[in-house]
Amino acid sequence: MNQNTHLKTDVCIVGAGPGGALLSFLLNRQGISTILIERQPHLLKSFRGEVLNQDGEDLLKKHGLYSLVAKRGVLPLEQIQYWENGQIIHTITPDEQQSHVGIHVPQDHLLEVIVSQSRTLENEHILFNTVMTGLLHNKANKTVGINIRQEGRPASIEAAVIVGADGRYSAVRRQAGLTPDIRKHGYDLLWARIPAPAGWEPAVRMASMDGQQLALFSQFGGYVQIGWNIPQGAFTKLREQPFAPFVQKLVAAFPCLADSVAEHIRTWSDFVLLSVESSFAESWAQDNVVLIGDAAHTMTPTGAFGLNAALEDADVLSELLIAMSVDQFKSTEQLQKLQAVRGEKVKQQLARQLEMESSFQQRYESFQ
Numbered sequence: 578m579n580q581n582t583h584l585k586t587d588v589c590i591v592g593a594g595p596g597g598a599l600l601s602f603l604l605n606r607q608g609i610s611t612i613l614i615e616r617q618p619h620l621l622k623s624f625r626g627e628v629l630n631q632d633g634e635d636l637l638k639k640h641g642l643y644s645l646v647a648k649r650g651v652l653p654l655e656q657i658q659y660w661e662n663g664q665i666i667h668t669i670t671p672d673e674q675q676s677h678v679g680i681h682v683p684q685d686h687l688l689e690v691i692v693s694q695s696r697t698l699e700n701e702h703i704l705f706n707t708v709m710t711g712l713l714h715n716k717a718n719k720t721v722g723i724n725i726r727q728e729g730r731p732a733s734i735e736a737a738v739i740v741g742a743d744g745r746y747s748a749v750r751r752q753a754g755l756t757p758d759i760r761k762h763g764y765d766l767l768w769a770r771i772p773a774p775a776g777w778e779p780a781v782r783m784a785s786m787d788g789q790q791l792a793l794f795s796q797f798g799g800y801v802q803i804g805w806n807i808p809q810g811a812f813t814k815l816r817e818q819p820f821a822p823f824v825q826k827l828v829a830a831f832p833c834l835a836d837s838v839a840e841h842i843r844t845w846s847d848f849v850l851l852s853v854e855s856s857f858a859e860s861w862a863q864d865n866v867v868l869i870g871d872a873a874h875t876m877t878p879t880g881a882f883g884l885n886a887a888l889e890d891a892d893v894l895s896e897l898l899i900a901m902s903v904d905q906f907k908s909t910e911q912l913q914k915l916q917a918v919r920g921e922k923v924k925q926q927l928a929r930q931l932e933m934e935s936s937f938q939q940r941y942e943s944f945q
């Protein structure tokens with residue numbers, strides 16, 4: 578792209594996460610032109626939400642994507658187990674109609690399938706290494722697109738509608754003046770991924786550690802993802818303590834992890850710290866800008882709702898846009914229909930997360 582490159586499209590989507598990638602595919606399939614921009618150079622992301630729930634699975638099936646993702650590699654989780662001192666004290670198995678309690682889908686598998694399906698269509702246009710730097714305004718101060726930098730070079734994209742699918746720290750949301758109501762949840766998360774012990778059945782394993790949730794998620798490819806809740810803001814102090822007694826608690830809870838932990842979690846730096854918060858933007862649309870997924874409503878990892886909610890937003894917004902004329906894309910009233918359709922369910926899921934987080938210890942103790 579040259580210095581003054583100016584691209585044009587019907588729908589400009591910022592962020593090729595699950596929400597943005599799916600929206601682009603669904604619109605392209607109906608002949609609507611999109612430009613999807615992604616600041617990363619590729620789709621290979623790690624440490625992202627990767628458990629698909631029934632809503633997400635149904636949605637991928639509805640659009641003929643699930644079988645392709647499954648072929649690329651997924652891992653259905655067979656049980657939720659509650660553990661104490663190295664023993665299972667309670668097991669939750671799937672409902673009669675279901676064969677699993679969730680599906681681990683590596684995010685790069687999901688994104689690669691969606692993007693490769695888009696690439697078979699005429700209207701697909703994805704730009705990697707491209708970051709949105711601001712909204713583009715015309716002389717009458719109306720938003721007519723976005724300014725970008727692609728590999729350091731400035732350019733712009735003119736579009737009838739701009740979709741902020743750019744995640745929890747959304748620049749689109751900020752630029753459009755849409756403020757999120759942010760809530761802290763009293764805990765942060767230590768996150769690590771290590772090889773699973775041989776023969777471990779695919780499951781979610783829970784333990785209580787000093788009254789906080791410690792969760793292990795089996796992953797495709799023979800891994801286990803560790804999500805260890807610690808009190809909010811406690812990591813700086815924790816890091817000053819000796820590491821060995823801390824990590825020993827993990828091994829005491831799950832003794833069969835001993836070898837893998839000894840080899841792969843040796844210092845505090847082997848954990849990634851995630852600052853946990855949720856948010857809900859009061860309004861998801863302003864002028865011809867609309868937000869989906871984490872940009873509109875960030876969820877905590879509890880209950881595996883976030884990725885699935887982003888896919889559902891994309892599905893609903895695609896249906897709304899497909900039913901509109903391109904002129905209507907510029908109507909805030911039309912774009913606000915997304916929140917009218919999706920807002921209540923998202924609020925219920927946010928409330929459910931709070932309830933699950935506050936009742937974890939009580940639920941755990943009821944199994945003892």
Ligand SMILES: Cc1cc2nc3c(=O)[nH]c(=O)nc-3n(C[C@H](O)[C@H](O)[C@H](O)COP(=O)(O)OP(=O)(O)OC[C@H]3O[C@@H](n4cnc5c(N)ncnc54)[C@H](O)[C@@H]3O)c2cc1C
Pocket residue numbers: 591592593594595596597614615616617624625626627628629630707708709710742743744745747748766768851869870871872876877878880881882883884885886887
């Ligand atoms: C630790 C953790 C565990 C989780 N576990 C689960 C789970 O098991 N199941 C579940 O359903 N959800 C889970 N979630 C939530 C889930 O990860 C998110 O809800 C989901 O990824 C949101 O998708 P999205 O498409 O809205 O945004 P994102 O996945 O955040 O994608 C946004 C994209 O926008 C790009 N971007 C950002 N800014 C710009 C810019 N200015 N210009 C260009 N590109 C930009 C980013 O690079 C990114 O690719 C978890 C979250 C966390 C933190």
